[in-house]
Amino acid sequence: MTKLEDHLEGIINIFHQYSVRVGHFDTLNKRELKQLITKELPKTLQNTKDQPTIDKIFQDLDADKDGAVSFEEFVVLVSRVLKTAHIDIHKE
Structure with a gap:
C-alpha cells in the first residue's frame, strides 16, 4: 500500500472508530462527531469544546438534514x- 493509500484508509478507520458506537454503523451523531473532532483534530479545529461550535459544524455537514453525518458528508470536513x-x- 502506498503512503497516500495508507492515509486514506486511516481516515476511513477513524470515521468508523466513532461511527460504530451508537445508532447506524456508518453515520455519526452529534456526540460522536464532537468526540471525533475533539480527540482527532484538537489542534486543527478551534473551539471544539464549545457546543455551539459543534452544533454549527454538525449543521453544516449534515447536508441532507437527517440528523446524522454520513461518511460522504464527513469527507467535506476532511x-x-x-x-x-x-x-x-x-x-511558513
Missing part, C-alpha cells in the same frame, strides 16, 4: 481541513 492545512503550510 476536505476543508486539508485545504486549510495546505494554505497554512505555504505560510
Whole structure:
C-alpha cells in the first residue's frame, strides 16, 4: 500500500472508530462527531469544546438534514481541513 493509500484508509478507520458506537454503523451523531473532532483534530479545529461550535459544524455537514453525518458528508470536513492545512503550510 502506498503512503497516500495508507492515509486514506486511516481516515476511513477513524470515521468508523466513532461511527460504530451508537445508532447506524456508518453515520455519526452529534456526540460522536464532537468526540471525533475533539480527540482527532484538537489542534486543527478551534473551539471544539464549545457546543455551539459543534452544533454549527454538525449543521453544516449534515447536508441532507437527517440528523446524522454520513461518511460522504464527513469527507467535506476532511476536505476543508486539508485545504486549510495546505494554505497554512505555504505560510511558513
